[in-house]
Amino acid sequence: MVLSYLLGCFIDHFIQNEKIKIMIAILSGVVSLVIVYFIYKMVTEPIICDPVHIPSNNQTICDPVHQPSSGENYNIHVLNELNVDQSTVKNSLEECIQNLKL
Secondary structure (H helix, E strand, O other): HHHHHHHHHHHHHHHOOOOHHHHHHHHHHHHHHHHHHHHHHHHHOOOOOEEEEEEOEEEEEEEEEEEEOOOOOOOOOHHHOOOOOHHHHHHHHHHHHHHHHH
16 A cells, blocks of 8 residues: 555656556556456356365365366266266265355
8 A cells, every 4th residue: 555655656756747647547447457357256266176084183175176167067967977986976075065164
C-alpha cells in the first residue's frame, strides 16, 4: 500500500504529461484486473481428491493435486477403462469427501 502510494507520488511529480499519466493509470488497472482474475481462477478451480493415508494417526486425507481438464466428467464411470477395484476406489473417494466436510 505504501509502495503503491509512493510510486503514485513519484509518477505524479516527475511525469508532467497528463496523457501519459492516464495511460499509466489504465495500464495499472488492466494489470490489476488480470491479477485478480488469476487469483479467482486459482481459488475456484475444481480439485479432484487424491486419498492419502497418514500412518501416524491412521487417517486418510485428501491431497488436492489433480485438477480436471474442462469437459471431462470425473466420477466412477471414468474408472471403467482402468483395471482397478471400483468399489474400493468409490469407498475411498466417499471417505475423502467426508473428511473434507469435517
